[in-house]
Amino acid sequence: MSLxxxxxxxxxxxxxxxxxxxxxTCPDCGASFELVKDEKGxxxxxxxxxxxxxxx
Amino acid sequence: xxxxxxxxxxxxxxxxNINLQLMDAKEFIFDLDEPNxxxxxxxxxxxSYFRNLHSTAILESFGSKVVxxxxxxxxxxxxxxxxxxxxxxxIKTPKTMLSFEMDSAxxxxxxxxxxxxxxxxxGSWGRLVALIKxxxxxxxxxxxxxxxxxxxxxxxxxELVKRPPRDIRCFVIGDRVVAAIYRISGxxxxxxxxxxxxxxxxxxxxxxxxxxxxxxxxxxxGFYGIDCMESKEGLLxxxxxxxxxxxxxVPATGINIPGLVVDYxxxxxxx
Numbered sequence: 049m050s051l052x053x054x055x056x057x058x059x060x061x062x063x064x065x066x067x068x069x070x071x072x073t074c075p076d077c078g079a080s081f082e083l084v085k086d087e088k089g090x091x092x093x094x095x096x097x098x099x100x101x102x103x104x
Numbered sequence: 105x106x107x108x109x110x111x112x113x114x115x116x117x118x119x120x121n122i123n124l125q126l127m128d129a130k131e132f133i134f135d136l137d138e139p140n141x142x143x144x145x146x147x148x149x150x151x152s153y154f155r156n157l158h159s160t161a162i163l164e165s166f167g168s169k170v171v172x173x174x175x176x177x178x179x180x181x182x183x184x185x186x187x188x189x190x191x192x193x194x195i196k197t198p199k200t201m202l203s204f205e206m207d208s209a210x211x212x213x214x215x216x217x218x219x220x221x222x223x224x225x226x227g228s229w230g231r232l233v234a235l236i237k238x239x240x241x242x243x244x245x246x247x248x249x250x251x252x253x254x255x256x257x258x259x260x261x262x263e264l265v266k267r268p269p270r271d272i273r274c275f276v277i278g279d280r281v282v283a284a285i286y287r288i289s290g291x292x293x294x295x296x297x298x299x300x301x302x303x304x305x306x307x308x309x310x311x312x313x314x315x316x317x318x319x320x321x322x323x324x325x326g327f328y329g330i331d332c333m334e335s336k337e338g339l340l341x342x343x344x345x346x347x348x349x350x351x352x353x354v355p356a357t358g359i360n361i362p363g364l365v366v367d368y369x370x371x372x373x374x375x
Binding site for chain 2: 065067070096098
């Protein structure tokens with residue numbers, strides 16, 4: 049399965065074991081998205097890449 | 105948010121026939137006046153420090169055993185608190201000073217000498233960690249920070265340790281060191297892999313094991329990334345990471361960190 053990048057329109061392959069909330073990166077433009085699953089299947093949502101208090 | 109790390113832990117749990125329940129902090133409503141039922145053991149992986157700290161406080165108050173605990177979160181999420189704990193317990197760490205105003209910070213830097221390093225007390229991935237080469241740069245940088253959120257006006261100033269262009273991250277699961285990597289600087293003086301630092305396997309030495317053992321005595325068992333710098337005085341601990349990332353460590357060391365994390369959680373669930 050693949051989805052269209054919301055930024056560049058490139059093809060993003062969705063892994064078979066994908067789960068909702070997973071971060072996916074467009075191989076063409078490098079934009080990051082969060083996978084969201086509903087009854088229609090997976091879709092992409094723009095992911096927050098970094099917050100002020102993010103990290104390890 | 106599910107990064108490589110979380111996905112690999114989910115995968116490891118599946119392989120070990122362990123049913124993980126995923127909890128998304130973004131969707132949570134914690135009603136503090138109602139009885140809540142949370143899992144007996146929770147692995148905390150919130151990428152946001154404040155969500156991490158506050159959700160851990162709630163989970164613990166409702167009886168969950170959280171890896172890592174609120175106390176560990178509170179201490180290790182703040183560089184000053186970590187440094188105080190290390191110094192109090194005679195664990196070697198870089199010379200550090202703290203001040204709250206520009207003039208006092210400049211005096212502290214005069215004492216530390218240039219170049220020195222300024223770090224936000226809360227923050228990760230090398231964000232806003234800056235090398236201050238001279239007094240003029242210090243003035244400019246501190247003036248900027250005086251216009252930032254108050255958190256950045258707590259000036260945590262540290263000597264620039266003479267070290268090779270790398271540091272060491274040592275991974276502790278439970279009470280033992282399971283892996284270590286050198287983080288070799290890329291194009292930046294900082295070694296964070298988020299900034300292009302390269303991960304290379306590092307042998308687990310007796311000194312690393314002793315440091316880790318001291319830190320586990322202070323913080324309790326858990327899942328930590330302890331950062332050390334090689335200096336002529338031996339290893340200096342400069343940070344303990346609470347929600348440590350390991351995507352670069354697994355291929356560099358060949359150690360199955362997600363599998364070991366799951367084994368540790370399983371052990372805790374039986375206690």
